[in-house]
Amino acid sequence: MSLSRRDLLSLAPAVPLAALAHPPRARAAGRPAISAHEASADHARLIDNTVAVLAGTPGSNARPEVAAKLTAIAATARSRLTAMDGAGDGELFEGLPLGSSDPHLMTSYQYLYEIALATTVPGGPPSALRGDTTVQRRVINGLMWLHQHYYGNQSKGYYGNWFTWEIGISSHVSRTLALLRDELASHRPDLTALYVASMDAYLRNGKDGDVDLDSRFHTGANLADITTNRMLQGAVLEDDARVSKAVADQLTVLATIDPYHLRHGVTDGFYADGSFLQHASVAYTGSYGKGLLTRVVQTVKMLEGTGYVSGEDLVRTAHRWVVDGFAPLIFEGWMMEIVKGRGVSRTTTGYTDVTQVVEAVVDLSGHATGADATALKGYVAFVRTTSKAALDPSAFVSPVSIARYADILADPSAPAKDLTPAAHHIAFNAMDKTVHRRPGYAFALARSSARISKYEYMSGENLMPWFQGDGAHYLYLSGQDQTRAFGVDYFTTVPPYRLAGVTAPVETRRTVPELYGTLWYDNPERGFTASSEAQNTYVYFPRGTHVFSGGATLGAYGAAGLVQSDDVAYAAKRDGELPDDFVVYRNADATKSWFMFDDEIVVLAAGVGDSAGRAVTTTVDSRIAPPPDTLTVTGQLRDGTPWSGTGTAPLAWLRYANTTRSASVGYVFLDTPRPTVTLDTVTRSRRTVRLSNPDTPVTTRVFSVSVEQRAGVPHRSMAYALVPHASAERLRAYADGPLSVLVNTTRAQAVRHRGLGLVALNTFTRGTHRTGPLSIDGPGSVILRTAHGDAPHDRTVSLAVADPTTGRDTVSVLVRGRRMRAITADEGVRVTHVRGGTRVDVTTRHAYGRSFTAKLR
Template sequence: MRKKIKIFLASSLTLTTFLTIPIPDSTSYVKASEKSNSIVVNNTSNANVSNEMDILKLNYREYLAGNESINSNHLLDSKINSVHNTAKARLTSFLPIEDRVKGEEKSLFKNLPLGENVNNLNSSYLYLYQMALAAKTYKRTDLSGVNYYQNEETIHKVIDGLDWLYTNFFEDQEKGYYGNWYFWEIGIPMNITKTMLLLEDEIKRYKPHLIDSYVASMDQYLRNGKNGDIDLDSRFHRGANLADIATNRIIQGALLGNEERITTAIDHILTVFKTIDPHNIVNGNTAGFYEDGSFIQHQSVAYTGSYGKVLLNRVIQTIRILNNSKYDKKEILVPTVKDWIYNGFSPVIFEGYMMEIVKGRSISRTGTGYQDVFTIIEAMVEVSNYLSDEESEILKSHLKYIANSNKSSFSTGLFTSFETIIKFNDILTDPAIEANKGIDENSHYAFNLMDKTVHLRNSYAFAFSRSSNRISKYEYMSGENLMPWFHGDGAYYLYLSGRDQTKSFGSHYFATIDPYKLPGTTVPVEERKTVPQLYDGMLFYLNTEHPLNFHSSSESQNKYVYFPVGTNDYSGGVKLGEYGVSGIQLGDEVGYRDKQAGLLPEDLVMYKNAEANKSVFLFDDELVLMGSGIKDEMGRDVITTIDNRMFAENETGTITGETYDDRRLNDPINGEYDLKWMNFKTDAEGTQVGYYFPENSKINVTKDTVTESINRIRTSNPDTNVTKNFFTLGIDHGKDPENEKYAYVILPNFDEAKTNEYSNNPSVKILSNTENVHAVENTKLGMKGFNFFSDKKNTVSNVTSFNKASIMIKNNHNGTVTIAVSDPTLSLDKMKLEIVIPDPELVAASEGVKASVSRKKALIKIDSKNSNGKSFEITLKMNAD
């Protein structure tokens, strides 16, 4: 039996610029006994600051509000007007003391009742911060519109509001900490701390104990902490969350004049910069960056594009805060952040768009994709300030390329720092800085530590999403990402150059696409229900009577509902230069396994997946996708989606193709065919794709128009309908399939003629498509790729593997052969393979690789223990006559 309690979960907040409305005459604020002598930040420089803590405070004030010199730049007029217009809207909704209590309801701002909804309390503190920001944001007198700079009435209202909220809703610990923990430990303290920083002098003058009281209470609300401070052992204080809390505490320490608080917070934030070693986990922390560029948050979620960018932004702020003080850590922080940018962030950004595979539940939020990258660009501008001249120019060139390739309306209004807006404009308008991609145009990234693969070419990017018993299949939380079931089961995203990617992906894509037909997935045909549908509208599963104690933020909720890992260990891939092979053996969610074992409550619903081995072989013009061993022990129908391309309602899609019996196909096409090749395009740029089918099989072709509401995927999204078109290719494997298989080749940017030509003279050959081995040869490149799915000995095309493995082999022009090998399970201590090669001679080998050669073959042994899925290479010379 489930026990129900009333609880509120957090949802992301959207900042809106409100219409300007006159301030009412009736106001309530603390009366000043004397005229304010607030700090005017533009008249102070670091050189004149004697107190180290004043340096920290001044650095952050100028980061948030600029100064008179900075703010006089006309480039900031729009940003500054926005700050003051937002404050005007907040002042309009600010309630005088006599209107704050109506019956049992209390509010500081109109339409934000307080006492039970932590979102409203967080918004109230945010509104006060926005008012304080305007009061400390210098605005030129010749700039039109409202101007609240150093406005005493506004300042007094903010202080009054801080005091009233503290007395009524923050001071009493028994009444607080309802809803989501994040608001109490991070969100609310962040806005309180910034507000107190901006108005420090006035608060100390009019309410001298308010800062001390607030900090003491914020320490008490750090309930996932330890003795009122961060607890490095707490699962809540990791990665981006830890950086958020630590940065808040640095500023609080400066406000209090508490050096120990500052140095402790700095020590805590420095732990975020340590590369995570999965074989040497410290404090149980798996959140952070890994050696292969992967970023993980929430224990097991690939999260570069959401929490990763939050961490980056917070760390940049920390660098700025500590700059030129005795606490300065640039020599530690800057090189690490630069490495994050090039190896972690840049590979998952295509033409200014953040890829879907690294955004967790935030893929269901509107405004993501291009906007996700704004934060990263701002960070890149900041980092460029601290690099050598040569490194700085290279980074500026890189960020200029990302910004110029962004297809959205790029708005520096989303930048936090005023000064960075000016520097960013200087970079864009400097003709001496050439836009440069910054990373190789042709490159391959095997992010095996977060089960993701990215393959980049100048004209396209291919992102492949995997999961395992190490990495979550998806993330659902707080009513976000409601239909995520197959996101980590081999789903892929093909981004084509020149395309506005929001017309192909983003929140509208997930709202309108059939969630059982994500490209690349093999799924059972059944109807699954969302978490709110399953549990009476609740956004989580609740059962506090079960031994696992399911509540909103419990570890059991995380494990089985929010971000479940799989049961399969095979999820990895190998990289050889700019090419790669990746594969996954589908597994169930861990919850299904544990439900069958009787470990979970009977009413906790868990779904079973189909079985399949899946591979992608990634070359230049060809992307080869294969599947085998497709079956379903529950006897359901199983389908594989080859592709499912979304295009806008006002775009015209064109489909052409040819069957193996030489039948030409043209629009309109809806049906099942023995396809040899097919081509799809719309009348817009960046939509053309060819498909080649090397094995004769029945392919379903459809073109549909779909209308759905975007709150279908996120409860807090508006109930707004969007209409999209879809071109879908798929395979119906039938009911209760036994060892079904598929193979197809995606040809990015190929037109109809080129696709047809390729099908008549393909450079890709399928060498094996069995339950044990997938193997492909690219004759044009002189390369072969293999995924061995079995622990037993298997031989294909002169290559024998004695264990599970991902392998690539390239014949070089100089008579040598290079072999790359990776452990796709990330668990093997030893690996062994044998390759038939004439009179081989060892030329070079990675550390841990040994080769025994004979007249006709080479036996290769690899010490792969704790190798984290990295690729080992060995080069052999062929000495044939």
């Protein structure tokens, strides 16, 4: 920035503080009346805590483990100062022209924050920036210049993305005001109030410049961001009412979402089964969810020692989120794709996503007590030891967290241990996702329904998402670098119509920018603007139109079902509710079930085809590998003839092996038309899936096994099993069991696993369905496991029942055979004797897909 501009800023007239001060507000409920002196002490403590979080403490910064972080902070600040020196007209930093780009404006504020941070770091390696008031005044002058020319004029601001103006800029500014509070007090005492007044004015989705809990923009992670900013703003203004209100508003995100009794109409947040939603209907634990976890844990640290709130509830809630919501979705240090929304198209990896979670767990462990603290520390060590990418603690936000992380790894009293059992099944029914874990692999399934979005596209991200919620699966193999198997390169090189597990019509679809020439469909007269509800509903994250999605869980085993449907946009266009130029796509037809055991995931599909007469592809699996890897594809035909290579053949089983990485997956075709096997080398730019990705070509080997249906052929069924880490010998053995398909229609699908004594059944339509030893009034899902005792007629039956539609009041199951009595039963389960067997009636009303279990003898 030129000298003349700095001189200009130093001469800018000060705005009287009194003119900008807010009128007194009522103290938020829960904050007892305190003196002005006590309030001032709390504000100072809040600011000091925040500065310690961001810049570290003399103690943390003296640690050798923190040196790399501090060096990076200083280097970043120096590069930003160089960019400031080279700025041209209309720029504060070189290369960031201002006036029409809200990302450039937000980045300019980020750079100012990064410079300010380097000047406030206490201790650590020598730095010329530490305590440099001249540099701090350059930051302050930069704040004033941006406000005068590009931020303060409300009539010119608020273009582009609402997030920039209500959260992004405010986050950087609020932190900068806290870091430079002393220099601001002596150099520009008016600037803090000036900026807070402007930030209030830009909170346009709020109410009177404050949070509005009834606003669809002030929910979940977004609400946590806004309220964290307002806590800091209140502290630097000495506005106790603002801090108290912000704390009270943030505490609302701790409440578990009850879909039958919504507060303020909000569906965003954590559910009882560990699910997390943002944007009303998008599974988002791996992006917005980790942001919310981070903010809540930061709030614990920011408010420590103040009188605003007890940290116990915050710590207890965050601990529950980690155990139930995050740990099951992290496999060997990798965040699963099924909960990342449009974030799957970003070049950051699942390992990077987990780094943010680990920092939150590190800090949480410092505030938890007893066994909880030990378990959290053990989980940190577990992620570190199992991750195939070295976790870089210098990526943590806080230097204090880095020091604490080092202490945990050196602590022998907290041995490495997962928070999730090695054999575990969890149905995240509130977000239509399923995770099945065993030693050696994890299987993640993305479902959707009339409740949950099929995918998320937004802001030029995730450009080809159409089938990501239609039963797409991700089979993670232990010991692998998952960046070589999934992540952005998977979505870049695997065609969107051939994602693993997907049934899709053979057609070419166009992205939103290709269709409309902009990042959204623009039609204000019909309610379509950048972030309107119509845009959200029909463009950004459309739901499906069928209610069946979910299944039963019995211990570590699970069943899941899905009736594939058109999305709401297609249905609305068909009914004449959308403009003529709005483009929609019709889905293919399929009814599917996944039955998840120890060594196999059995997949049944019925009614597979297309009512519009198009050709259809059902992809059994798609996997990628680096080009240098050695891949082999071998199998056996139904007549026992060995087979290898690619092509279409009547296969009994198939084995894909990456010998370079000691990874393999087997496929057993129980009752499947002739599959087609391909192995191609594909090169595409990562910009194919996200407009802001670098235009970097990536090349992978893409293995795919699929079932191709020609146009106009009748609908068909198929049944196959995925067998992780299978050898050829093991795959040959499936000719004699233990799997058998009991029924596979659009009305019911069921399998038996003889070795485990399991029968699992999904029914999709009304009426009584009889399969094997079970009868059920559909729709519903049931798993039955039988264990025989020593006596001839001594047997124990374990049963799990669920309503995947979430709309039924009761589901009834008849276990045919000898009458049995209940040993244990969940509340809501009633066991009676009837002619022909034992009847189990389950009250599923308001259970939201949860499984009910009983044990009978």
